[in-house]
Amino acid sequence: xxxxxxxxxxxxxxxxxxxxxxxxxxxxxxxxxxxxxxxxxxxxxxxxxxxxxxxxxxxxxxxxxxxxxxxxxxxxxxxx
Amino acid sequence: xxxxxxxxxxxxxxxxxxxxxxxxxxxxxxxxxxxxxxxxxxxxxxxxxxxxxxxxxxxxxxxxxxxxxxxxxxxxxxxxxxxxxxxxxxxxxxxxxxxxxxxxxxxxxxxxxxxxxxxxxxxxxxxxxxxxxxxxxxxxxxxxxxxxxxxxxxxxxxxxxxxxxxxxxxxxxxxxxxxxxxxxxxxxxxxxxxxxxxxxxxxxxxxxxxxxxxxxxxxxxxxxxxxxxxxxxxxxxxxxxxxxxxxxxxxxxxxxxxxxxxxxxxxxxxxxxxxxxxxxxxxxxxxxxxxxxxxxxxxxxxxxxxxxxxxxxxxxxxxxxxxxxxxxxxxxxxxxxxxxxxxxxxxxxxxxxxxxxxxxxxxxxxxxxxxxxxxxxxxxxxxxxxxxxxxxxxxxxxxxxxxxxxxxxxxxxxxxxxxxxxxxxxxxxxxxxxxxxxxxxxxxxxxxxxxxxxxxxxxxxxxxxxxxxxxxxxxxxxxxxxxxxxxxxxxxxxxxxxxxxxxxxxxxxxxxxxxxxxxxxxxxxxxxxxxxxxxxxxxxxxxxxxxxxxxxxxxxxxxxxxxxxxxxxxxxxxxxxxxxxxxxxxxxxxxxxxxxxxxxxxxxxxxxxxxxxxxxxxxxxxxxxxxxxxxxxxxxxxxxxxxxxxxxxxxxxxxxxxxxxxxxxxxxxxxxxxxxxxxxxxxxxxxxxxxxxxxxxxxxxxxxxxxxxxxxxxxxxxxxxxxxxxxxxxxxxxxxxxxxxxxxxxxxxxxxxxxxxxxxxxxxxxxxxxxxxxxxxxxxxxxxxxxxxxxxxxxxxxxxxxxxxxxxxxxxxxxxxxxxxxxxxxxxxxxxxxxxxxxxxxxxxxxxxxxxxxxxxxxxxxxxxxxxxxxxxxxxxxxxxxx
Numbered sequence: 001x002x003x004x005x006x007x008x009x010x011x012x013x014x015x016x017x018x019x020x021x022x023x024x025x026x027x028x029x030x031x032x033x034x035x036x037x038x039x040x041x042x043x044x045x046x047x048x049x050x051x052x053x054x055x056x057x058x059x060x061x062x063x064x065x066x067x068x069x070x071x072x073x074x075x076x077x078x079x080x
Numbered sequence: 081x082x083x084x085x086x087x088x089x090x091x092x093x094x095x096x097x098x099x100x101x102x103x104x105x106x107x108x109x110x111x112x113x114x115x116x117x118x119x120x121x122x123x124x125x126x127x128x129x130x131x132x133x134x135x136x137x138x139x140x141x142x143x144x145x146x147x148x149x150x151x152x153x154x155x156x157x158x159x160x161x162x163x164x165x166x167x168x169x170x171x172x173x174x175x176x177x178x179x180x181x182x183x184x185x186x187x188x189x190x191x192x193x194x195x196x197x198x199x200x201x202x203x204x205x206x207x208x209x210x211x212x213x214x215x216x217x218x219x220x221x222x223x224x225x226x227x228x229x230x231x232x233x234x235x236x237x238x239x240x241x242x243x244x245x246x247x248x249x250x251x252x253x254x255x256x257x258x259x260x261x262x263x264x265x266x267x268x269x270x271x272x273x274x275x276x277x278x279x280x281x282x283x284x285x286x287x288x289x290x291x292x293x294x295x296x297x298x299x300x301x302x303x304x305x306x307x308x309x310x311x312x313x314x315x316x317x318x319x320x321x322x323x324x325x326x327x328x329x330x331x332x333x334x335x336x337x338x339x340x341x342x343x344x345x346x347x348x349x350x351x352x353x354x355x356x357x358x359x360x361x362x363x364x365x366x367x368x369x370x371x372x373x374x375x376x377x378x379x380x381x382x383x384x385x386x387x388x389x390x391x392x393x394x395x396x397x398x399x400x401x402x403x404x405x406x407x408x409x410x411x412x413x414x415x416x417x418x419x420x421x422x423x424x425x426x427x428x429x430x431x432x433x434x435x436x437x438x439x440x441x442x443x444x445x446x447x448x449x450x451x452x453x454x455x456x457x458x459x460x461x462x463x464x465x466x467x468x469x470x471x472x473x474x475x476x477x478x479x480x481x482x483x484x485x486x487x488x489x490x491x492x493x494x495x496x497x498x499x500x501x502x503x504x505x506x507x508x509x510x511x512x513x514x515x516x517x518x519x520x521x522x523x524x525x526x527x528x529x530x531x532x533x534x535x536x537x538x539x540x541x542x543x544x545x546x547x548x549x550x551x552x553x554x555x556x557x558x559x560x561x562x563x564x565x566x567x568x569x570x571x572x573x574x575x576x577x578x579x580x581x582x583x584x585x586x587x588x589x590x591x592x593x594x595x596x597x598x599x600x601x602x603x604x605x606x607x608x609x610x611x612x613x614x615x616x617x618x619x620x621x622x623x624x625x626x627x628x629x630x631x632x633x634x635x636x637x638x639x640x641x642x643x644x645x646x647x648x649x650x651x652x653x654x655x656x657x658x659x660x661x662x663x664x665x666x667x668x669x670x671x672x673x674x675x676x677x678x679x680x681x682x683x684x685x686x687x688x689x690x691x692x693x694x695x696x697x698x699x700x701x702x703x704x705x706x707x708x709x710x711x712x713x714x715x716x717x718x719x720x721x722x723x724x725x726x727x728x729x730x731x732x733x734x735x736x737x738x739x740x741x742x743x744x745x746x747x748x749x750x751x752x753x754x755x756x757x758x759x760x761x762x763x764x765x766x767x768x769x770x771x772x773x774x775x776x777x778x779x780x781x782x783x784x785x786x787x788x789x790x791x792x793x794x795x796x797x798x799x800x801x802x803x804x805x806x807x808x809x810x811x812x813x814x815x816x817x818x819x820x821x822x823x824x825x826x827x828x829x830x831x832x833x834x835x836x837x838x839x840x841x842x843x844x845x846x847x848x849x850x851x852x853x854x855x856x857x858x859x860x861x862x863x864x865x866x867x868x869x870x871x872x873x874x875x876x877x878x879x880x881x882x883x884x885x886x887x888x889x890x891x892x893x894x895x896x897x898x899x900x901x902x903x904x905x906x907x908x909x910x911x912x913x914x915x916x917x918x919x920x921x922x923x924x925x926x927x928x929x930x931x932x933x934x935x936x937x938x939x940x941x942x943x944x945x946x947x948x949x950x951x952x953x954x955x956x957x958x959x960x961x962x963x
Contacts, residue, residue, distance in 0.1 A: 033259070034256060034257070034258065034259050034260070035254070036254045036255055036256045036258065036315075037254040037314070037315040037317060038314060038315060039290070039314065039315040039316055040309065040312075040314065042291055042294075042575070043291075043305055043532050043533075043571055043572050043575040044571055044572070045570075045571050047571075052256070054256075
C-alpha cells in the first residue's frame with residue numbers, strides 16, 4: 001500500500017559520537033552516506049524537526065532513519 | 081588574517097523577501113562570532129552594501145562587497161577584489177536590471193538577469209564563486225548528473241576569470257543530496273584545477289529569524305507557507321553561525337573552508353573609501369572665482385544702501401572662504417545651473433503672459449536657506465541676515481558629507497524638470513535616489529497573515545486596528561483584543577504576533593525618493609548600479625538617501641510642494657478674475673488682518689499651520705511676526721513634542737504677554753544664548769548643535785555627527801556614544817551631571833524629528849503668504865487650495881474634457897444667484913467635483929459636518945461654529961452675491 005510507504009515507524013537506534021547512529025535494530029552501521037535536517041510546519045500545532053540519516057549497514061542494506069527533535073525517539077522511513 | 085572560516089556568501093533583507101535580517105544585524109552577528117571579514121551578496125543588487133560596509137567598519141571588520149548575480153537564469157556569487165571589479169559589478173547589475181520594467185508573456189515583471197557574454201566582458205577585478213546549491217550555475221547540472229555541461233560551463237568561467245579568480249562554491253544547507261553534490265563539484269574543480277571554497281549562503285543573522293525567512297519566501301511567491309515547501313530553505317541552517325561550526329560542516333572539505341580566508345585576504349576594495357565618486361564641478365579650477373563673481377554681483381542688487389550691507393558682505397566673505405576650504409564652489413555652481421534650468425522650464429510651463437511668470441521657479445527649504453551664498457544665487461528666498469540664520473548647521477569646516485540643498489517646486493514644474501535634468505546631464509550621469517518601502521505593522525500583518533494562511537477577513541481586522549506608529553506593546557495588545565485571547569494563543573496567530581515585530585522595519589521592495597537626484601561627472605553606473613524606475617524614462621541609483629550621503633554623492637532634492645502649486649494657481653486666478661497682478665515677494669509682512677486670522681486660528685487650507693494641533697496652539701501662542709511664525713511652524717513637530725518643548729513654550733509666551741518682565745528659566749545659564757529665541761526650549765535642529773557646543777564643548781563636526789545620529793533610523797548605538805561624550809563634556813566644563821543628563825534627555829527626545837531654523841523660516845514665510853492670500857483673496861485661495869488637494873482626481877479622472885477645472889475656479893465657488901447657470905444645471909455640475917472631493921478626503925477636518933461645511937463654503941457663511949469658514953469681509957468682484 002503506497003499510503004504507508006513514507007509512514008515513519010519506530011526503530012531502535014544506538015548512537016555514537018555526535019549522536020550519529022551506530023546501530024539500527026540489531027545491525028551495525030557501516031557508513032553514514034548522508035545527513036540532513038528538516039524543520040517545517042512551525043506555524044501549526046504539529047511542528048516538525050527531524051535529523052535524518054541515510055545509512056549503510058553491515059549487511060549492505062540502505063536505511064533512512066531520523067531522530068524526532070520535537071517529541072524524541074528514532075524512526076525509520078522506507079521510501080524516503 | 082590567518083586561516084579559519086570567513087563568510088563569503090550572505091543575504092540581507094535587501095535580497096527582498098528572501099533575506100530576513102538587516103545588514104547591521106548580519107554585521108553584528110559576524111562580529112560576535114569573531115569573523116575578521118564578511119561578505120554581503122544580495123540578489124542582483126547593492127542596495128544594502130553601503131549600510132553594511134559602514135556597519136562592518138564600525139565593528140572593526142572588513143566588509144566584502146559582492147552580489148549573487150543571475151546569469152542566464154542561474155546564480156553566480158561575485159566578490160569585488162578591487163576598484164575595477166567594483167566598476168564592473170555596478171555595470172553588470174545595471175545591465176541585469178535593464179529589462180526589469182518590461183513584462184513577460186504572462187504579465188509578470190522580468191527578473192534581473194545578464195548573459196554569460198555580458199559577464200565575460202565585465203569579469204576584470206571580480207572573484208567568481210560558482211553559485212549556490214540550489215540555483216548555482218554549476219550545481220544545477222551537477223545535481224542533475226550532467227557533469228559534462230557543468231564542466232563546460234566551468235571552463236567558460238575559467239576563461240573569463242582565470243584560475244586566480246574562479247572558485248568552485250561548496251555549500252552545506254543540510255539538504256539530502258549535499259554530499260553527492262559537493263563531491264561532484266569537487267571533481268569538477270579538480271578537472272579545472274581551481275580550488276573549492278565553502279560558503280554558508282546565509283539568509284538571516286540568527287536561527288530564530290529563519291521562520292521569518294520562510295514566511296518571506298511565501299510572501300514573495302504569493303502562496304501560503306503550506307504550499308511553498310519546495311521553495312523554502314527547509315531548516316534553520318542558513319543562519320549566520322560560528323567559524324568552528326562552519327569548519328565542522330565542511331569537515332569533508334577542509335581545504336574549501338580554509339580557502340575562504342585566503343580569498344578574503346586578497347580582497348582590497350573598501351566601499352567606504354574607494355568609491356572614486358567626484359561631483360560635477362569639482363574638477364573646475366575656476367569655480368571659486370566664478371562663484372565669488374556671481375555672488376558679488378548679486379550682493380549689490382540685494383543690499384543696495386541697506387544697513388545690513390556691511391554685515392552681508394562680511395558674511396559672504398566668510399561663507400566663500402569655508403566653501404573654498406571645502407572645495408565646494410563647483411557644488412554651488414551646479415545648483416545654480418539647475419535653478420537656471422528650472423527657470424527655463426518654468427518659462428515654458430507658465431508662459432510669458434502668465435502672472436506666474438513673476439514668481440521664482442522654486443524655493444529652497446532645509447538648512448541651505450541659512451546660507452547667504454544660496455540667497456544670492458537664487459537657491460533660497462530667505463534673507464539670512466535679516467532672519468538671523470546661522471550657517472553652522474548647513475556648512476562648517478568639519479562637515480564629512482556634502483550639504484543638502486532642497487528645492488521646492490510647484491508640481492507641474494517639477495514633473496517637467498526631472499526629465500530635463502536627466503537630459504541635461506545624460507541618463508548615465510543623473511538618476512533618482514532610491515527609497516525602500518519598509519514593513520510597518522499593517523503591511524506586516526497583511527503579508528505575513530496571508531503567508532500563514534489565516535482568514536483574510538480576520539487578518540484585515542487586525543491590520544486595521546493596528547496603530548501605524550504604535551510600538552510592540554500596542555501591536556500585541558491590539559491583536560489580542562481584536563481576535564480574542566484564545567485565538568491569539570493558536571499556533572498560527574501566535575506565529576503572526578511573533579513574526580510581525582521581526583519584520584517591522586525591514587525593507588520590502590525598492591521605491592523612489594520623492595525628488596532626490598544624484599548627479600555625477602563620471603558615469604553613475606561606475607559607482608552605483610542604476611535601475612529603471614516605475615515611471616518611464618527615469619532611473620534610480622540602488623542606494624537610499626542615507627547611503628548616498630555616506631557615499632558623498634551630490635544629491636539634489638527637487639521636491640513637489642502642493643502649496644506652491646496652490647499659491648501660483650491662486651495668483652493666476654486673482655489676475656484672471658480681478659485683473660490684479662500679485663507679486664508675493666512684495667506683500668507686507670506686518671499685515672494686521674493676516675496676523676489676526678492666524679491668532680484666531682482661521683487657517684484652514686493654509687500652509688503648515690492648519691492642522692488641529694496647530695490651530696489649538698495658535699490661539700495660545702498668538703504669533704505676531706514672521707519670527708514667531710517660524711517658531712510656530714517648527715513647534716508642532718514630533719521632535720519638540722517628544723522633547724517636551726511645546727507646553728513650556730506656550731506657557732512662557734503667555735506669561736510674557738501678561739508680564740513683559742517675566743524671566744525665562746534656563747536649565748543652565750550657558751543655554752541662554754542658544755535658547756533665548758525659543759524661550760528656553762529646543763525647537764530647532766540648529767539648537768541641538770548650539771546646546772551641545774555651549775554646554776558640552778562639542779566641535780561643529782561633533783555636533784553635526786550628533787544631529788545625524790538623531791535623524792537616522794539606525795542610530796541607537798551612535799546615540800549612546802554621543803550621550804556619554806555629551807555628559808562627560810558638560811561635566812568637564814563644570815556643569816552638574818544631573819543637569820547635563822536632563823539636557824541630553826531633551827536632546828534625545830528631540831531626535832524624533834524637527835526642523836532646522838532655516839527650513840522653518842522658509843515654511844513660515846509660505847505659511848504667512850498663504851494666510852495673506854486667504855485673508856485678502858479668500859475665494860480664489862480656497863478654490864486653489866481645494867484643487868491642490870484633490871485636483872488630480874476631479875480634473876483628470878472625472879472630467880477629461882477639463883470642465884471641472886472651471887468648476888473648481890473661483891467663479892463657481894458658490895452658486896451664482898443672479899442668473900447665468902440655471903439652478904438645476906449648476907447643481908448637477910457642482911455635484912460632480914463634490915463627490916471627488918469627498919473621495920480625496922477634502923473637508924475631512926470638518927469632522928462629520930463635511931457636507932454642511934461644503935454647502936456653507938458655497939454659500940459663504942460659517943458652518944455653525946466649525947473652523948471651515950471664509951472670512952466675512954472677503955468679497956470678490958464679479959463672483960455673484962453669495963459672499
